[in-house]
Amino acid sequence: GQQVMQIPQYQHVQEGEDFTTYCNSSTTLSNIQWYKQRPGGHPVFLIQLVKSGEVKKQKRLTFQFGEAKKNSSLHITATQTTDVGTYFCAPYGFQTSYDKVIFGPGTSLSVIP
Amino acid sequence: KAGVTQTPRYLIKTRGQQVTLSCSPISGHRSVSWYQQTPGQGLQFLFEYFSETQRNKGNFPGRFSGRQFSNSRSEMNVSTLELGDSALYLCASSLAQVDSPLHFGNGTRLTVT
Numbered sequence: 001g002q003q004v005m006q007i008p009q010y011q012h013v014q015e016g017e018d019f020t021t022y023c024n025s026s027t028t029l030s031n032i033q034w035y036k037q038r039p040g041g042h043p044v045f046l047i048q049l050v051k052s053g054e055v056k057k058q059k060r061l062t063f064q065f066g067e068a069k070k071n072s073s074l075h076i077t078a079t080q081t082t083d084v085g086t087y088f089c090a091p092y093g094f095q096t097s098y099d100k101v102i103f104g105p106g107t108s109l110s111v112i113p
Numbered sequence: 114k115a116g117v118t119q120t121p122r123y124l125i126k127t128r129g130q131q132v133t134l135s136c137s138p139i140s141g142h143r144s145v146s147w148y149q150q151t152p153g154q155g156l157q158f159l160f161e162y163f164s165e166t167q168r169n170k171g172n173f174p175g176r177f178s179g180r181q182f183s184n185s186r187s188e189m190n191v192s193t194l195e196l197g198d199s200a201l202y203l204c205a206s207s208l209a210q211v212d213s214p215l216h217f218g219n220g221t222r223l224t225v226t
Contacts, residue, residue, distance in 0.1 A: 042219050043215070050212070105155045
């Protein structure tokens with residue numbers, strides 16, 4: 001079946017450092033979504049990537065979708081304490097069939113002030 | 114527009130009992146999905162309802178069931194509770210389209226003793 005991996009599982013950074021998390025799928029994706037969950041909170045939708053090689057930016061966050069549509073990355077420039085949380089990728093709509101949303105295991109980000 | 118509302122927020126039950134959790138989606142959202150979140154297993158998909166029909170189902174035992182009403186509100190039921198059912202249960206609503214982002218509620222924290 002379909003497998004989703006996220007690396008790293010945990011990341012501790014000094015405030016101001018950059019951070020990147022990677023999401024890798026064993027199958028070609030139709031699109032991918034990213035969510036952020038703050039400690040004690042619920043997942044919040046960040047962005048959706050649809051096109052091969054797509055790059056989208058939200059302030060200090062840069063999202064990329066791989067050319068083969070099997071992987072994606074989220075890069076945060078100059079992390080702040082407000083970036084603390086777990087970042088989940090959610091590969092969606094595999095190929096032409098509708099499928100349930102399966103979340104990756106997440107990358108937990110800690111930012112040391 | 115009001116967000117996704119889940120009730121109750123916290124619940125303590127004893128092994129063997131059953132529990133019903135409720136979810137009111139965002140107005141206009143016809144799809145409701147349920148997820149179980151535990152520290153060790155991440156976000157696990159339970160099931161998804163659309164127009165009162167279960168559209169997708171995860172790999173959970175039959176003790177976990179759900180339903181959706183004509184106003185799109187949804188309930189999930191867990192019978193014969195086990196200690197391992199202790200978790201945060203998250204409900205997410207979305208528009209009907211295949212790639213619509215999920216909007217999560219604050220969740221119900223279930224503790225089974």
